[in-house]
Amino acid sequence: MPKISIILPTYNVEPYIERALQSCINQTFKDIEIIVVDDCGNDKSIDIAKEYAKKDERIKIIYNEKNLGTFASRNIGVLNSNSSYIMFLDPDDYLELNACEVCLANIKGNNLLQFGCKKNENNETSFLHPKIKDYEEFEKSINRFYYISWNLCFLIVKKDFFIERIQKINRRFVYAEDMLVYISLINEKMIFIKDCLYNYIIRKSSICKENDQKYGIYLENLNFILEMIEKMNLKKNILRYYSYFIKMNIYQFLYKSHKISYLKYKILKKKEKIKRKYYILSSKFKKRVYNE
Incomplete structure (x- = not known):
């Protein structure tokens, strides 16, 4: 049984999914599974994933019957996973190659570990890392209204704990679902590390047209x-x-x-x-x- 499942909810990310998959396949920690959830896009994202799955048995593809959105697709990935821990990767982003190794070495007996990211926007990179280390410092930051990221892609979480906390949420989201899930996961056995293990890419085309x-x-x-x-x-x-x-x-x-x-x-x-x-x-x- 693999130790970490990386969930990729996939919808029209053809130009980027190969880079995301490569960042999973080439992890320094090898005992993982890579779950691609096909959310019924109309490009060749899944065709690319299928080709990779032929070469790497750790890649599993789950097919949604209809477009369900990122929130539901992530949860479907979790329910089809076989690992003790889960991570999320949006396929237009990518992981540092030591992400799984560092996370597994640090999470230990905790339910949740949050790490930092490298944010790339307009070809400029900024490093965003937690400035706290545990739940006690989390509460202090909350009391001062300091911003703490609630992006789920910056976490590794115990699978059973995630399912227990999220199973009652049944709704399609197009906005702010990460915040709701993150709030649901807050607990005293959460820790933070400063390592920037996720590459978060801001693209103009990824911003929805507002109306x-x-x-x-x-x-x-x-x-x-x-x-x-x-x-x-x-x-x-x-x-x-x-x-x-x-x-x-x-x-x-x-x-x-x-x-x-x-x-x-x-x-x-x-x-x-x-x-x-x-x-x-x-x-x-x-x-x-x-x-x-």
């Missing part, structure tokens, strides 16, 4: 996610942190879709920022009182 219809779908997704996390048994500080980002996005799309005026948009944003500042100051005060 009122898209904004409407984004708003539906964001409101659903806000409703979901309010029902979770989250600590108040964690709920406040993610609610802040969700609400700021909701206000932005309400304004862009002409559902609220610019003045109301600015007022709503200002209210959220005031509340955020209050929570930060309150957290600092409680810490000082506790230390005294």
